[in-house]
Amino acid sequence: MRAAFVSLLGGVLAGLTPAGPVGGAAWPEEAWLWQALPEASGQRPVRLYLDAGHGSGDNTGNLSALCEPEERFTLSLATDVAETLRATGAFDVLVSRGDGRRPTYRERVDEATAWGAELFVSLHSDVRGRASEWSPEPGLSCPRSRHAPGFSVLTADEGDDALARARRRFALALGSTLRRTGFLPYDGKHYAGDYELVDRSPGVFRERSGRDGIFVLQAASMPSVVIETHHALDDREARRFREPETRRAFAGAVGRAALQALR
Ligand SMILES: [Zn+2]
Numbered sequence: 001m002r003a004a005f006v007s008l009l010g011g012v013l014a015g016l017t018p019a020g021p022v023g024g025a026a027w028p029e030e031a032w033l034w035q036a037l038p039e040a041s042g043q044r045p046v047r048l049y050l051d052a053g054h055g056s057g058d059n060t061g062n063l064s065a066l067c068e069p070e071e072r073f074t075l076s077l078a079t080d081v082a083e084t085l086r087a088t089g090a091f092d093v094l095v096s097r098g099d100g101r102r103p104t105y106r107e108r109v110d111e112a113t114a115w116g117a118e119l120f121v122s123l124h125s126d127v128r129g130r131a132s133e134w135s136p137e138p139g140l141s142c143p144r145s146r147h148a149p150g151f152s153v154l155t156a157d158e159g160d161d162a163l164a165r166a167r168r169r170f171a172l173a174l175g176s177t178l179r180r181t182g183f184l185p186y187d188g189k190h191y192a193g194d195y196e197l198v199d200r201s202p203g204v205f206r207e208r209s210g211r212d213g214i215f216v217l218q219a220a221s222m223p224s225v226v227i228e229t230h231h232a233l234d235d236r237e238a239r240r241f242r243e244p245e246t247r248r249a250f251a252g253a254v255g256r257a258a259l260q261a262l263r
Pocket of ligand 1: 124
């Protein structure tokens with residue numbers, strides 16, 4: 001009870017002060033997530049395209065510490081986030097797949113453009129470092145590593161200046177709202193050759209030039225980001241992301257960042 005009160009107070013303060021407490025110290029073990037959904041402004045809803053990462057051809061993504069394929073996790077999370085954000089009245093959300101549809105990334109980007117999406121968010125979970133085998137339940141053997149928890153937001157400097165700036169603004173806004181919500185930013189130590197920190201903003205990374213880029217960052221005509229929601233091999237984070245409370249808090253962070261980025 002007391003913990004809940006302190007958590008709520010921390011959340012309120014974080015909402016009022018630009019330099020509010022940086023969350024994450026207690027993640028992933030403690031329940032410390034700020035529940036704050038964006039509010040409809042009376043203007044028309046923002047069109048947000050939500051890509052459930054992977055789920056195309058035989059691209060199923062990683063296998064988590066709970067032996068869940070990434071494509072199943074991202075579809076389930078995208079479905080919940082879409083429902084939460086639509087219910088605020090501030091968003092129209094289109095989810096990239098479901099009901100057996102497994103479009104290519106090119107088809108997703110084209111669909112987002114045709115629909116008039118203002119922002120594009122691709123949901124993923126990350127795999128970092130070396131795993132060892134463990135058993136989350138009898139009869140199941142899965143890979144696990146607790147060494148590199150946390151979220152990362154990925155962006156790129158591709159395209160014309162205005163688009164690259166807008167993409168970066170959205171990524172920085174996401175880093176900020178996710179941290180304030182209580183999610184832990186990944187420190188990036190396994191990213192050395194591929195990504196670098198943006199503006200010293202914990203958890204926000206850009207592709208290094210010369211790297212084979214991430215398609216949705218390169219090809220989308222609207223600001224696009226990839227969110228690695230957590231380390232899939234960390235069983236503590238994988239479990240937290242199954243909780244409705246975590247998903248709702250995450251949706252709130254995405255929604256607040258989207259409105260900030262378009263302001
Ligand atoms: Zn992925």
